Amino acid sequence: MKPMFSPRLILGVFLAVLAVAPLVLSPFYVTLLNYIGLYALVALGLVLLTGVGGLTSFGQAAFVGLGAYTTAVLTTATELPGWLAWAGGSPWLALVVGLVFTAVVALVLGSLTLRLSGHYLPLGTIAWGISLYFLFGTLDTLGGHTGLTGVPPITVFGFELDRGEELFYLIWLFLLSAVFTTQNLLDSREGRAIRALKGGMVMAEAMGVNTARSRMIIFVIAALHACASGWLYAHLQRFVNPTPFGLHIGIEYLFMAVVGGAGQVWGALVGAGVITIAKQWLQDVLPRIFGQSGNFEVIFFGLMMVIVLQRARDGLWPLLARLVPVRATRRELDAAAEALPRKPLPAKGEVILEAKEVTRRFGGLVANNNMSLSVRAGEILALIGPNGAGKSTMFNQISGVDTPTSGEVLFLGRAVAGRDSREIARMGMSRTFQHVKLLPTMTVLENVAIGAHLRGDKGVLSSAWRLDRNEEARLLNEAARQIERVGLAEHMFDAAGSLALGQQRILEIARALAADPCLLLLDEPAAGLRFKEKQALAELLKKLRGEGIGILLVEHDMDFVMGLVDRVVVMEFGQKIAEGLPEDVQRNPAVLEAYLGGVE
Known part of the structure; x- marks a missing residue:
């Protein structure tokens, strides 16, 4: 029997390795890790958007460009409009402006794109991704295809981060903060609503989930992750041009999410690492093998995607998880949590x-x-x-x-x-379905808790920063009460997909009852x-x-x-x-x- 490792031990080792990496690695490998961190930040947004929410986007590179160009313009422009002059010259204020600007653009694009379904949705993201790319290269204010130079380094407490080794820690701090807040979000009432999108709109709406709002939330979050990556990229490179923000790079980001594991938060790091390292290695090796230069790595990545989609549709992260088994942490219920209020039943x-x-x-x-x-x-x-x-x-x-x-x-x-x-x-009024509509990889407890969605009110920020724990305990206790009520207590922490059909139908009734x-x-x-x-x-x-x-x-x-x-x-x-x-x-x-x- 393989030894089981504590999640905290694995995380501690990973953080320790990151901490010493710039001290022991050559500048080349530190730079490679920097780019892996930047790419993983974008891929993490796609994990949330595509892997969890089921919405395919090819346009994330354009959001990276928004973050990069916003900070480049604000930190290099000699003259700015009066209403924007307060943000001039400061990378940190430029980050704030970039995030706000990107959120507004994402809301506008999302309101148009997310109404589409089927293959029309990814086609819509391709359309605005291409449009923004050509906008970057057309506007003289943005330097055209030549781009903008002279982007200043980021300053932290008066210390300039003007080398890759110094910016390394900031890049990975951004990435790890995004990873942990994303995990927190998914492990919450809002997160269950987002995960319910894959169960179908009719089911999610019947449980009280505003599916249009949930889709927009993950669309904006993914755009903000990409914007932050673009901001860091601009100050790492110290110049910006349109090349890194084209459609082909957007496809590459999607490759990273899929290869790492589109439904796995940590899969974003794996996918970004594998694609970035493989790309670098192949660019060196393949020309030697074929005796001429060319984009041979693109052909290789195409073949790799076909193989991954055939052999490992869940990506590489589940395969790695099996090699290093981690002790499962079962969610404990808080018996002291206050019961949710109930509406009086009619006579x-x-x-x-x-x-x-x-x-x-x-x-x-x-x-x-x-x-x-x-x-x-x-x-x-x-x-x-x-x-x-x-x-x-x-x-x-x-x-x-x-x-x-x-x-x-x-x-x-x-x-x-x-x-x-x-x-x-x-x-x-609550309902079940003729054909069972459950989320098979989620536990029985989490599936039933979706039914109690309308009985909570904590939002995205509260969930991301763990300010919703009291309400979360009450919602889970209510779900546990309904599971016991219908006689499925012994399966509370089992995956819903592992139950027999009869038990799944009973589970649907428990979920409906959780809505009171x-x-x-x-x-x-x-x-x-x-x-x-x-x-x-x-x-x-x-x-x-x-x-x-x-x-x-x-x-x-x-x-x-x-x-x-x-x-x-x-x-x-x-x-x-x-x-x-x-x-x-x-x-x-x-x-x-x-x-x-x-x-x-």
């Missing part, structure tokens, strides 16, 4: 959901036609019907995924038609379950009904439904053909004809 028997004459047309197709139903607190209502009857469409009208063509849906006396899913979730709902919408929760799993699910739903929660159940399994629910609504061809007690519906000739195959 049993009170109507909490009412759909009135809901009609949904898709062109000439009428998916729902004058559908009406109601759900009371402490009741289970089943919505059943053959395939194509319109149940899922009706489910979407109720949950806010879709909007009725006509009719209305009232929840707790308030119209929900036209409201977005997260607003409906805040009102007290008074109405649960369950979309075919018994689909694919074995007999004993269905029995366990039925017992859980009966318990929830007994606690006063209303449940709307869309289901195909008649045996499961009839022994569980209080009332049944039957649909066929988008219309309601029967409603009543289970035993009455079972004897209804129209139901037998439509759903059970007819009357003999």
Whole structure:
């Protein structure tokens, strides 16, 4: 059995090696480490943006250019506008201006680009990346393609960092600060919202996550990381020209994130190190092998990317982690944390959901036609019907995924038609999905905590600097309480993807309960379950009904439904053909004809 190493020990050794590196290495290798640090800072933003958030960007080099050119202009210009004169000549003030300017540009570009989906999103980033690159080379103020020279060194407490060995510590301080704040962010309420983006927009919105905001957050953070890298680069090189900010460099940054491990924070360092060292080595070796100069390393990197995508899609970091096994640190719950406040449940028997004459047309197709139903607190209502009857469409009208063509849906006396899913979730309606939507690599505890997203309010800065710990403890305790409530306590720290299908469906219910709902919408929760799993699910739903929660159940399994629910609504061809007690519906000739195959 391999020895397990403490994460703190590994980190301590790494920091010690960094501390002595400039003292024992030649200037060439110190310079190489400087560039690895600069590139890793950009790649770290792409880990957050692409690996965690699922948004592909080829334009990060342009943000590096914004940071570099901002500081170059402010520190070398002899005349500046009066409103900007206060920042002239100071690299540190130039950094502040650069970060603010980059954030504004990222907000504008993000508002345009992030509306795109599929392959249109990376194409959009290519478009503005190329535009900014040519802007750098066109404006005379920025020196055209010749660039700007005479960029002064950074000064710290009166000491000039005018050599690579001196700037080394500042570069790696920036990088390590970004690594630790990114880790903190991902290990928080905001971080779970960001990670939920990969589970699908519908799931994340249903849990109360503002997906547009989360996408914009990681887009801006990635741009700010790139800006800081550009600022450091400008003062390391002492001059700036457009060449390092082109599209081909943006692609290279993406290579670094993917090769290192697009979903791994420390993978950014690995990817930047591997690509930078390999590039330097190949530029020396390949011309000797082929007997002529050329960009042979580009061909090599293309082949390497194909191999990595085939053989190690998670990048090199997981492979390294297996070679040096690190002792897993299990998150401890704070038993002393104060419980989250709960909304009072409506009185049993009170109507909490009412759909009135809901009609949904898709062109000439009428998916729902004058559908009406109601759900009371402490009741289970089943919505059943053959395939194509319109149940899922009706489910979407109720949950806010879709909007009725006509009719209305009232929840707790308030119209929900036209409201977005997260607003409906805040009102007290929560749901599961026909096809399980979980984040398989996250623990059961973290998946359920996503459901409690709306019950917290700490933002990005609080999360990044660990100022959210009290709220985080309360959210995790609530998630643990719901996990115990549904009978999955022994799997609390297991990866959600390791659970059986039946347990995953129960997990989805726990996640929905973490939102503190008074109405649960369950979309075919018994689909694919074995007999004993269905029995366990039925017992859980009966318990929830007994606690006063209303449940709307869309289901195909008649045996499961009839022994569980209080009332049944039957649909066929988008219309309601029967409603009543289970035993009455079972004897209804129209139901037998439509759903059970007819009357003999």
